[in-house]
Amino acid sequence: MCPSLTRQEVLAEIVVDSQVWKFVQTQIVDWWSEDDHNFPWRAPDEEWRLLVTEVLLQRTRAETVADERNVFFARFNSPASLGDASEEEVAEAIYSLGLAWRAKYLRELGAALAKTDGVVPDSTDEIRELPGVGPYVAGAFQALHRNKHASFVDANVVRLLARFFGFEKDGETRRKRWFLKLVEQLFDHDYEPRTFGYALLDFTREICARKAHCSKCPLREQCTFGQNSMSE
Ligand code: SF4
Numbered sequence: 664m665c666p667s668l669t670r671q672e673v674l675a676e677i678v679v680d681s682q683v684w685k686f687v688q689t690q691i692v693d694w695w696s697e698d699d700h701n702f703p704w705r706a707p708d709e710e711w712r713l714l715v716t717e718v719l720l721q722r723t724r725a726e727t728v729a730d731e732r733n734v735f736f737a738r739f740n741s742p743a744s745l746g747d748a749s750e751e752e753v754a755e756a757i758y759s760l761g762l763a764w765r766a767k768y769l770r771e772l773g774a775a776l777a778k779t780d781g782v783v784p785d786s787t788d789e790i791r792e793l794p795g796v797g798p799y800v801a802g803a804f805q806a807l808h809r810n811k812h813a814s815f816v817d818a819n820v821v822r823l824l825a826r827f828f829g830f831e832k833d834g835e836t837r838r839k840r841w842f843l844k845l846v847e848q849l850f851d852h853d854y855e856p857r858t859f860g861y862a863l864l865d866f867t868r869e870i871c872a873r874k875a876h877c878s879k880c881p882l883r884e885q886c887t888f889g890q891n892s893m894s895e
Pocket residue numbers: 823826827870871872875876877878880881882883886887888889890
């Protein structure tokens with residue numbers, strides 16, 4: 664694939680070649696194994712705790728959240744206890760996770776979930792309207808915790824697609840219509856949503872990470888970045 668293609672040309676080429684998507688999806692799922700990727704929130708739990716955990720995981724290392732999550736839920740053991748806390752208390756509880764601005768939304772999310780006794784709404788649209796819950800958290804919650812078909816894109820997925828197809832990315836890429844079409848195709852697969860979602864998360868964290876581990880990557884033979892790095 665030529666790295667000098669415009670974004671639109673790249674998109675057009677990708678739409679024609681659905682085998683590329685099959686390759687990407689299959690290789691990522693085949694690489695993944697559930698046993699090697701255990702995090703406490705991947706086991707069944709109360710829905711409100713799982714949704715709050717997804718908010719905590721945004722832009723935060725999973726290993727850090729794994730260390731702090733039990734302390735957080737020991738302090739806030741119900742949606743009401745989170746909703747009734749002050750913003751300062753919540754900020755203190757998430758201090759080690761960084762992104763303290765989340766305290767306001769976490770408290771509001773607790774208050775909203777207290778009104779439904781911790782029940783999370785059924786539809787993705789309703790979930791994304793909750794405080795602190797945007798498209799990413801809503802999609803991740805549906806796919807990973809309810810095993811429903813839904814897409815979710817973080818910076819790691821943007822990076823993977825940019826490297827694989829050889830296009831430039833910036834802070835606005837994930838909101839562009841042409842990019843969202845790519846995402847739609849990436850998530851159009853025959854796997855269990857939960858399996859594909861966790862495989863994608865773990866693959867972009869461990870293999871196509873900030874520092875790409877191309878020599879270990881099963882996508883390398885068709886990846887623009889991987890091919891270029893091999894020829895250097
Ligand atoms: S070959 Fe390298 S850049 Fe391409 S997907 Fe794999 S790790 Fe990422």
